[in-house]
Amino acid sequence: MDLELTSVRKAYGKVVALDGVTLRARANETVAVVGPSGCGKSTLLELVCRLTEPDAGTIRAPKAALMPQRDGLLPWLSALDNAGLALRASGVSKRDARAAAHEHFEAFGLTGFERARPGELSGGMRQRVAFLRTLLAGRPVLCLDEPFGALDALTRSQMQRWLADALLQEPRTVLLVTHDVEEAALLADRIVLLSPRPGRVVETIEVDLPRPRARTDLAIVELRERALAAIEQRELA
Amino acid sequence: MAAALLVLLALAGWEALVRAEVVDPLLLPAPTDVAQALWTDRAILSEDLLVTTGEVVLGLAAALALGALLGFAMHLSGPVRRTLRPLVIGSQAIPIPVIAPLFILVLGFGLAPKVLMVALVCFFPVTINLYDGLRDVDPDAQKLLRSLDASRWRRLALLEAPSALPATFTGVKIAAAVAVIGAVFAEWAGSDRGLGHTLLIANGQLETARAFAATVLLFALAIALYGLFALLERRVVGWTPRTAPRGGQ
Numbered sequence: 001m002d003l004e005l006t007s008v009r010k011a012y013g014k015v016v017a018l019d020g021v022t023l024r025a026r027a028n029e030t031v032a033v034v035g036p037s038g039c040g041k042s043t044l045l046e047l048v049c050r051l052t053e054p055d056a057g058t059i060r061a062p063k064a065a066l067m068p069q070r071d072g073l074l075p076w077l078s079a080l081d082n083a084g085l086a087l088r089a090s091g092v093s094k095r096d097a098r099a100a101a102h103e104h105f106e107a108f109g110l111t112g113f114e115r116a117r118p119g120e121l122s123g124g125m126r127q128r129v130a131f132l133r134t135l136l137a138g139r140p141v142l143c144l145d146e147p148f149g150a151l152d153a154l155t156r157s158q159m160q161r162w163l164a165d166a167l168l169q170e171p172r173t174v175l176l177v178t179h180d181v182e183e184a185a186l187l188a189d190r191i192v193l194l195s196p197r198p199g200r201v202v203e204t205i206e207v208d209l210p211r212p213r214a215r216t217d218l219a220i221v222e223l224r225e226r227a228l229a230a231i232e233q234r235e236l237a
Numbered sequence: 238m239a240a241a242l243l244v245l246l247a248l249a250g251w252e253a254l255v256r257a258e259v260v261d262p263l264l265l266p267a268p269t270d271v272a273q274a275l276w277t278d279r280a281i282l283s284e285d286l287l288v289t290t291g292e293v294v295l296g297l298a299a300a301l302a303l304g305a306l307l308g309f310a311m312h313l314s315g316p317v318r319r320t321l322r323p324l325v326i327g328s329q330a331i332p333i334p335v336i337a338p339l340f341i342l343v344l345g346f347g348l349a350p351k352v353l354m355v356a357l358v359c360f361f362p363v364t365i366n367l368y369d370g371l372r373d374v375d376p377d378a379q380k381l382l383r384s385l386d387a388s389r390w391r392r393l394a395l396l397e398a399p400s401a402l403p404a405t406f407t408g409v410k411i412a413a414a415v416a417v418i419g420a421v422f423a424e425w426a427g428s429d430r431g432l433g434h435t436l437l438i439a440n441g442q443l444e445t446a447r448a449f450a451a452t453v454l455l456f457a458l459a460i461a462l463y464g465l466f467a468l469l470e471r472r473v474v475g476w477t478p479r480t481a482p483r484g485g486q
Contacts, residue, residue, distance in 0.1 A: 049384040066384040068377035076399050076476045088395055089387035117476050137385055 002026050003048065003064075003141055003173055008057035010043055016198035017043040020057070023192050023201065027140070028171040032184035034227065035194030041177040042069065044199070045143040048175060062173070065137035069145040071130035073118040079129050080105070080114040086137035100136060107169075108132050109162075124155045131166070141173045148183065157215070160186055164212060181231075185223040186213050193230055203230045266446040271453060274446035281435060282447075286454050289432040292348065292420045293458065296355020300412055303356060304363025308405075311364075312371040312397070313389075329361050333419065337426035351423040351431075358419035359412035366408025370401030406470040413462035417455050432458075 003025040010018045017040035025031040033041050046052045047059055049066045065086065073082045081088075083104070084097030092100070105111050108128045118126055127147055134142055147163070148156040164187055167174065178184055184191045191205040205227060209219050248268045254260055255267035262270065275282065307325060311318040333354065340350035374397055382392050424433030432451045439448040 046380070049380075051380055051384055064384070066381055068381055070377055072375070072377040072381045074378060074396065074399070076402075076474070085381075085395065086385050089382055089385040089391055091391070119476065143384075 002060070003031075003062065003175070004058075004060045005044075005047070006058045006060075008044075008047060008054045008059060010040070010047060010052070010054050011198075018047075018054075019198035019200050021194075021199060021201055022057075023204070025141075025173050025175065025190070027173055029189045030167065030174040030176060030187055032176045032178060032188035032191045033194060034178055034181055034184045034191055034231075035199060036196050036231070037179060038197050039194045040197060040199035041179075041194065042145055045145050045175060045177055048141065049143055062140040064141035064143050064175075065134045065139040067130055067134040067142065067144045067147055069149065071118070071126045073126055073130055073133075075118050078115045078117060079110060079121060079125075082118065083110075083129050083132040083136065086133050090137075101132065104132055104135075108166075122155075123151045124159055127151065127159055128162070131163070135166075135170060135172075141175065143175045143177075145177050146179065147176070149179070156183075161212070163187065168211070181227045182215055182220070182224050185220045185227070186215060191223075191227060193227060203227075205230075263443055263445055266449055270446040271449040274444075274450040275453065278447055278450060282432075282450060282454060285430060285432045285435045285451065286458065288430045289417070289420050289424070289455070290458060292351040292423070292431065293355055293416045293462065295348070296352045296419060297359055297412060297416050297462070299352055299356040300359035300363055300416075301409065303360045304367060304408070304412075307360070307364045308367030308371065308401075309393075311368050313393070325361065325364055328357065331357070333358065333422045334425075337422045340423065341427035346427050346429070350426075351420055351428070354423035355416050355419035359416050362408040362411040362415075363405065364408075366411075367401055367405045370404030371397045373404065374400050402474050403470075406466065406474060410463055410466050410470070413466050414459050416462065417459045421455065 005021055005023050008018055008021045009016070021040075021044065023031065023033075033044060035041055043052070045066060047054055048061050049064045051066070074085065077085065080098050080101050081094075083101035084092075084094075087097035087100055088094065102114065105114060108131075110125060110128060110132075113121060113125060118129070121129065131144075131147065134144070148159050151159060160183055167187075176184070176187060181191075185207060188207055191207060193202040193205070194200065195202050205223065207223060209217070209223075213220055215221075251265075252267050252269060255262055255265060255270075266274075307321060311321055311325075336357075337350075337354055340353055344350040344353065371393075378396055378400075379392075382396055387395065420431065421433030421436065424431040425437050428434045432455055436448050436451040436455075439445070439451065
């Protein structure tokens with residue numbers, strides 16, 4: 001089932017976060033939403049996850065799982081229990097949730113850190129635990145809110161490659177919110193550029209490039225420049 | 238080390254002042270006199286300590302139960318919150334020395350009024366800290382659980398209750414430190430045993446050294462209770478970083 005937002009508007013009091021946003025993601029597509037800070041990107045994800053209702057417009061979306069901007073890991077839970085949190089929330093027993101999470105620990109490069117609390121994990125590991133938790137929610141749509149925003153440049157590029165691989169293994173419909181145009185170009189099938197508040201769709205760019213992609217690919221570099229130019233033009237106007 | 242040195246220095250200064258007869262030993266006994274009283278009156282004092290400790294521990298237990306009940310109820314239900322909050326806050330405006338004799342009148346000279354007084358003094362910090370802790374949840378984690386369609390009960394069990402633990406322990410430690418006050422006031426209002434009772438009698442008889450000895454034991458009791466809960470806290474909420482209080486990176 002496709003994900004479809006049509007002319008969606010959302011305001012908080014007098015502040016209009018999103019205005020007339022239309023976007024679409026086919027099943028197992030990755031759509032990146034790119035825009036300056038404060039353009040209502042997080043609001044968009046909250047709408048898709050049904051955490052809040054739009055003031056106008058319609059949203060048709062299968063059930064979505066949210067990965068919040070700061071990983072949202074619970075500091076008192078081990079990596080294993082954090083990864084299994086989505087299962088616990090839907091009523092699965094602690095034992096079964098742990099077992100289900102543990103099956104993925106090797107593939108996620110988390111072996112040996114099952115009992116570590118978030119405070120003892122590196123930034124990249126925390127994001128992997130958070131992503132595993134999101135994946136285990138078993139929802140067809142994943143809403144990722146700047147998943148790598150807090151990481152250093154090196155870890156970030158590793159994690160981008162890792163995420164691309166993980167999505168090849170377990171295809172999902174992904175809404176990826178980011179302010180990094182290059183990240184969008186590397187990961188997405190389509191890039192939606194939002195204007196500063198109120199967020200409106202400035203341009204939609206189809207990324208019809210083969211995977212795996214590298215940041216040094218000429219097509220990626222061109223795409224990045226094109227998207228940046230579109231945003232800058234908008235900001236000057 | 239430095240703290241111990243400071244205490245020793247203060248004690249030495251105090252001893253010197255009394256020995257030099259700058260102050261009347263009837264008003265301020267020398268530390269050695271207090272130590273002497275601790276030893277010679279050890280039979281009465283140890284029995285008193287046991288009695289008061291019993292009152293304080295039972296009262297604290299009652300305060301924890303009541304505080305947990307009120308904190309959760311106020312968190313979960315709007316009507317309960319609106320009804321109880323003013324009463325809970327108002328309860329702290331009750332002057333303890335005035336209410337204590339009333340408790341004795343109604344409940345007699347037994348254990349019950351003492352436990353009730355301690356509970357009255359102690360339930361407030363437990364209730365309020367628990368209640369605030371339950372509300373002060375990481376908004377991202379709250380969003381996450383709501384997006385997962387977690388039921389009200391699961392949100393409470395998986396997220397709100399554990400994240401309220403550090404604040405609750407703060408409340409419990411405050412309660413442990415002030416619990417002794419409730420017990421002493423209740424004993425003053427009507428009792429024939431306990432450290433508060435002995436303190437009152439010794440004062441009347443100008444046995445200042447014994448009064449001070451009883452006070453030293455009250456000190457020790459408060460510190461021991463506080464230390465016990467601090468120890469428990471470190472075991473239970475070991476995840477909280479010691480340097481950054483909360484939300485630290």
